Structures are given as structure tokens and as C-alpha cells.
Amino acid sequence: MSLLSIEGLTVALPKGGDRPDALRDVTLELGPNEILCVVGESGSGKSMTAGAVMGLLPEGVRATAGRVMFEGRDLLALSEPELRRLRGRRIGMVFQEPMTALNPLRSIGSQIGEMFRVHTRLSAAERDARVLALLDQVRIPDPAAAARAFPHELSGGQRQRAMIAMALALDPVLLICDEPTTALDVTTQAQILQLIRDLQRRTGTAVLFITHDFGVVADIADRVAVMRQGEVVEQGPAAQVLNRPAHPYTRALVAAVPPLAPPATRPLSAEAVLRVENLSKTYRKAGFLGRNARVTHAVRDVSLNLPRGGTLGIVGESGSGKSTLARCLVRLLDPDAGRVSIDGQDRLALSKPDLRRDARRIQMVFQDPYASLNPRRRVGELVAQGPMVHGTPRAEAMAQARELFGLVGLDAASLDRFPHEFSGGQRQRIGLARALAMKPEVLVADEPVSALDVSVQAQVLRLLAELRERLGLSMVFITHDLRVAAQLCDRIAVMRNGSVVEEGAAAEIFANPRHDYTRALFAAVPGRGWVPPVAYGTETA
Known part of the structure; x- marks a missing residue:
């Protein structure tokens, strides 16, 4: 017997939306003591389905057909006071971003x-x-x-x-989890998933788990429903959907999941374009009246080499020092000690005017492109801004921006649009185009795909690999996702508490991690025992 039954649910969007309906004829069932994972890309209707169950649809969005039956009552027919009595007591919800909830x-x-x-x-x-x-x-x-x-x-x-x-x-007898582990480290993610599994098994709670991570699905799902553009295109037992996907869209999603193994080792130059020697950075936060001051050693005596034309992956949990290291490399932060040199020139010894002139040599792609792109300026101007500051005439800089848009797979006709008019994956491509406009020797990418859907993530990773070959780029790639690191990185450095605890060729570290912490990271990867049945990056839909 079903605890929750969604029957032919259609939810209309306001006029002017990208499609008439957020959900169209959605039918799902969830029984007691069962975990149903709903997967799909952003905009597929996953979160809207959860909102319809909770009675938390956005303003102007309404259900126009169907029923949401819970314990024999149609939730869509209940008044707000009646829904309030159910929320929390009978139905609990874990939101994607706790800082906003x-x-x-x-x-x-x-x-x-x-x-x-x-x-x-x-x-x-x-x-x-x-x-x-x-x-x-x-x-x-x-x-x-x-x-x-x-x-x-x-x-x-x-x-x-x-x-x-x-x-x-x-x-509650029903727990709805809306992407609760999307941006978490693999170890924290593993702990949260284990917690949900343990609680569900102990209490018999039914779980509606929304995610775009197939590794998570492989770890916890009893059944899977795949959504695309507001419709359920496939559903069934987890083993069947994961290992024998029937719908072309499901096969395309599964094909985009990177395997937990690096491709064949590429030959690399013996020359190092970037050298980091004994780099350290400490944060100090004064306490009340100077007492109980907090000292954080974000980066501790780090030494690394980046081969010319290679990609060095920096992996580790939040707080391990990855992003602080990245900001020190591009001089957004000044380290307390050490040396960062490109082709033998110590960038930490440069004055601010010299550093500004030298900025072309190393550029950064940030984790959140929406936060790093000025929302009040058109994207063409944002891409052309760097070259113009360095003396390139506006007409020439805009012409370069058009070329770069083509290079990163965007329509040059969209140069006059604003950042909010693009999807997350498109904004990440704009951030990449802006960095490439300076024609850097070294590109530092800080978690550039961590919040992207698996299919968009695969596209951006392929793009970075193509640009590396075509432009001769050398890259420092920061990530907490070992599947992602495997696909792009030639060498891996593992950071913990500000220090590099292990460093070496990607193939060696993935085959035989030596440090206990590295082994713990691999053990925490969701779905590590599941091998996608189709090749990574193939297009089937």
C-alpha cells in the first residue's frame, strides 16, 4: 500500500515561462520504509514535485490537474492551516541549502x-x-x-x-530531501547519506530523495524516477534503471557520469611552468578585548610543481586549504611565506603595478560564476573588460569576445545579454571565456563544476580538456569530487588541514593511494562500487 501517491499531477507556470507547465501528468508512488530517488537535470521538475507535496509552490504557480494523496487525503485540497498541521508532524523536509532555510x-x-x-x-x-x-x-x-x-x-x-x-x-512518516548533499564534501556527504539510511531503517520512514548525482542514487535508492522537462520519462527498481536504462534520456544521463578511474596517462613536459615553494597562509581573528584570538593555518608549507601543458588537481574537504591556495597563486591573497613563480619569475615579489601588468599570465575561474559576474553589465563587456584594461582597443576586444564565445560553445549573438539570462552551465562558460580573454599561461579553476548537473558537468570537463590541447593551457584544477579529478587531472595533490599529505601521478594515486586520508576520501565516494553501463561522455539522446 502506498503512503504517498502522486496521480496525474500537472502544475502550470505563469505566462512567459520557458514552458507552459512545470509538471505534466506526473505519477509517482512511495511506500512505507522505501527510498524513491527522483533524478534529472535542473529544470526537470524535481523540486517542483517536492513543493507540490509540501504545499510550497512558488507564487503564481499552481496545480491544474491531478491529486497528491497522502494517508488517504488529497494534499492539494487541504487548506493552509490543515497543511501546516501536517508539515513537520507527518511530513518532514530537508532543503538543499540550509543557510537559506x-x-x-x-x-x-x-x-x-x-x-x-x-x-x-x-x-x-x-x-x-x-x-x-x-x-x-x-x-x-x-x-x-x-x-x-x-x-x-x-x-x-x-x-x-x-x-x-x-x-x-x-x-514524520514521510521525509522529503531536496538535493541535501549537492555541494558537500565526499566524506560529509557519505555521513549524511548513512545517517538518512540508518534513520529510515530504524523508524520505517519513507524517503523521497531528490538528486542529480547517480552515485548517490546507487548508494541509497530502492526505486528511481527520471524526470525531464516536467515529465517522468522512466521509473523502476534502482538496479534496473542504473544498469539497464531504457529511455534515451536516462542513458544519456548515465553516460555522463564520470568513472572513478583516470584515462590513459598523457606524456607531460619535464618543464614546470608554475612552481610553488613552501607557501603558507595563516588567518587570525581577534577575540573580545584581544582574548581568545582564533588562529587558522589555512595553508602550511605547500610545495608543488605544475608541468607545462598539464593539469594539477588539488583535492580535499572544505577547510583543507584548497581555495586559499588558489587565491594565493593568483595574488587575490598575499601569503605569509613562500614563493610562487611562473617561468622562474617570483610573482610574490612583484609590486602592485607590475602585478597588474603580469595578470595576463595566470587567470582564475571561480566556483560560482553568478557571484563573480557583475549582474549589471552585459556579458560581452565582461569578457572584453580585461583586454581593454591592458590596452586592447574596444572594437578589437569585442571581436575577441565573439571569437571566445564560439570557442567555449556559446552563441556570439548573446553577447548583449546579462548574466541572469543564462543557465548555470552557460555562466560557467562565460567565466571561462573571460579568463581566456587574457591569453593566460596558467588557468586556476576553483570547483568550476561542483554545482552543475552531471550532463553539463561532462560538457564543461570536455571543453576544458579540448581547450588545454588547443591552446596549450596549463591548469590547476581544484575539486572535492574524485570522479571529476580522474577525468581531467594528470597529477593529484591531496590537501588536509592546509598541508599536502600526498602528491603524484593521477593514475598512481587512483590505483594505490598511500595516505590514510586519501584512502578515506576514496572510500567515501558515493556509488564507488557502481560502474555506469555506458561509456563516459557518449551522447545517446
């Missing part, structure tokens, strides 16, 4: 405790005890300190655990 002005404990205050008659002392028990249940260290903390004082993994604690506070 949690109130930044209230402590974690007070936000979890509100579930008991609204839905139960527990005393304040009983509520506090239940909050601590929940935080302990989701394995947050020092629950009492976490309860007093505000969201920004917890790590990403701890915030996500707090969200799970809140969702599970009243023992």
Missing part, C-alpha cells in the same frame, strides 16, 4: 525547539532535552554548543545535519 538570527536550538513548541505541549525543559537528543542522534559533536550556535557558526555538514534533526523532530 535556517533563520540566521536565531540559534540552532531555538529553531529545532520551535517544532515542539508549535506541535506539542512539552515544557521548555523537555523541549531543550529533546533538541539535545536530536542533535546527538544526527551525530553533531558537542550538541549543547551546537544548540547555542547560530547557523553561520556551523560547518556546511553540521548545518545540513541540523536541518535533518529539525525534519525528524516529530518522527
Whole structure:
């Protein structure tokens, strides 16, 4: 018997949308003690399905047909007070981004405790005890300190655990998880997935798990539903959908999953274009009246070489020092000690005017292209801006921008559009075009594909590999995704707590990781035992 039954659900978008309906004739069933994974690209309707179940559709978006049956009641026919009584008590939800779902002005404990205050008659002392028990249940260290903390004082993994604690506070029979592990490190992701599995098995909770990560699907799903442009194109047992996908779209998604193994080793130059020697960076945050100052050694005595024409992958968890190292390489941060040289020239010894003139040699692609692109300027101007600052006439710089758009697979006719008018993958290509406009010798890419759909991710990785060959680029590629690192990187450096704990050829590290921490990273990769049945990067749809 189904706990949740979505029957012929159609949800209309406001006029002017990219399609008439966000969801079209969606039918899904979820039984008790079952995990149903809903997969698909951004815009496929996954989150809209969750919103329809929770009664949290965006303003102007409404269900026009179908039913959402839960415990014998049609959720679409319930009033807002009736839905409020169900939310939290019978249906819990874990949102994708806890920093936007949690109130930044209230402590974690007070936000979890509100579930008991609204839905139960527990005393304040009983509520506090239940909050601590929940935080302990989701394995947050020092629950009492976490309860007093505000969201920004917890790590990403701890915030996500707090969200799970809140969702599970009243023992709901249905838990909806909307991309809860998308931007988390592999070790934190593995812990969250194990937590959800353990809780589901212990309590019998049904889980509707929304994701675009097929490794996650391979780890936890009982059944899988694949969505495309608002429709369910395939559904069935997890083993069947993962290993014998029937629909061309499902096969294309599976084909885009990079294997956890590097391709054949490329011959590399013995010459190093970039040398990093004994680099260190420490952050110091003063405490109240100068007491309890916090010292963070973000980068500790790091030494690395980047072969000319090669790609050096920097992998590790959040807080390992990867992004700080990247910012030191391009001089967005000044390190405390060490040397960074390109072709023998120490960039740390350059004055600011000399550094500005030397900026052409090393450029950076940021993790979030939307945050790094000025929303008030047209993308053509953003790409042409760097060369113009360095003396290139505007007409010539704009002509180069048109060429670069073609090079990164964008339509030159879109140069006059603004960043918000592009998809996430397209914005990442714009950021890449802007960096390439300076004709750099070294490209530093900081998590450039971490938030992209698997198919878009595959496109960007192929593009980077093609540009590396065509332009002779040398790259420093920062990522926490070992599948991604395997496909692009010639050498791998593993960072932990600011230090490089292991470094070597990608093929050697993937075949025989030596350090315990490296082995732990490999062990935490979701779906590591699943091998996609079609070749990486093939196009089947």
C-alpha cells in the first residue's frame, strides 16, 4: 500500500515561462520504509514535485490537474492551516541549502525547539532535552554548543545535519530531501547519506530523495524516477534503471557520469611552468578585548610543481586549504611565506603595478560564476573588460569576445545579454571565456563544476580538456569530487588541514593511494562500487 501517491499531477507556470507547465501528468508512488530517488537535470521538475507535496509552490504557480494523496487525503485540497498541521508532524523536509532555510538570527536550538513548541505541549525543559537528543542522534559533536550556535557558526555538514534533526523532530512518516548533499564534501556527504539510511531503517520512514548525482542514487535508492522537462520519462527498481536504462534520456544521463578511474596517462613536459615553494597562509581573528584570538593555518608549507601543458588537481574537504591556495597563486591573497613563480619569475615579489601588468599570465575561474559576474553589465563587456584594461582597443576586444564565445560553445549573438539570462552551465562558460580573454599561461579553476548537473558537468570537463590541447593551457584544477579529478587531472595533490599529505601521478594515486586520508576520501565516494553501463561522455539522446 502506498503512503504517498502522486496521480496525474500537472502544475502550470505563469505566462512567459520557458514552458507552459512545470509538471505534466506526473505519477509517482512511495511506500512505507522505501527510498524513491527522483533524478534529472535542473529544470526537470524535481523540486517542483517536492513543493507540490509540501504545499510550497512558488507564487503564481499552481496545480491544474491531478491529486497528491497522502494517508488517504488529497494534499492539494487541504487548506493552509490543515497543511501546516501536517508539515513537520507527518511530513518532514530537508532543503538543499540550509543557510537559506535556517533563520540566521536565531540559534540552532531555538529553531529545532520551535517544532515542539508549535506541535506539542512539552515544557521548555523537555523541549531543550529533546533538541539535545536530536542533535546527538544526527551525530553533531558537542550538541549543547551546537544548540547555542547560530547557523553561520556551523560547518556546511553540521548545518545540513541540523536541518535533518529539525525534519525528524516529530518522527514524520514521510521525509522529503531536496538535493541535501549537492555541494558537500565526499566524506560529509557519505555521513549524511548513512545517517538518512540508518534513520529510515530504524523508524520505517519513507524517503523521497531528490538528486542529480547517480552515485548517490546507487548508494541509497530502492526505486528511481527520471524526470525531464516536467515529465517522468522512466521509473523502476534502482538496479534496473542504473544498469539497464531504457529511455534515451536516462542513458544519456548515465553516460555522463564520470568513472572513478583516470584515462590513459598523457606524456607531460619535464618543464614546470608554475612552481610553488613552501607557501603558507595563516588567518587570525581577534577575540573580545584581544582574548581568545582564533588562529587558522589555512595553508602550511605547500610545495608543488605544475608541468607545462598539464593539469594539477588539488583535492580535499572544505577547510583543507584548497581555495586559499588558489587565491594565493593568483595574488587575490598575499601569503605569509613562500614563493610562487611562473617561468622562474617570483610573482610574490612583484609590486602592485607590475602585478597588474603580469595578470595576463595566470587567470582564475571561480566556483560560482553568478557571484563573480557583475549582474549589471552585459556579458560581452565582461569578457572584453580585461583586454581593454591592458590596452586592447574596444572594437578589437569585442571581436575577441565573439571569437571566445564560439570557442567555449556559446552563441556570439548573446553577447548583449546579462548574466541572469543564462543557465548555470552557460555562466560557467562565460567565466571561462573571460579568463581566456587574457591569453593566460596558467588557468586556476576553483570547483568550476561542483554545482552543475552531471550532463553539463561532462560538457564543461570536455571543453576544458579540448581547450588545454588547443591552446596549450596549463591548469590547476581544484575539486572535492574524485570522479571529476580522474577525468581531467594528470597529477593529484591531496590537501588536509592546509598541508599536502600526498602528491603524484593521477593514475598512481587512483590505483594505490598511500595516505590514510586519501584512502578515506576514496572510500567515501558515493556509488564507488557502481560502474555506469555506458561509456563516459557518449551522447545517446
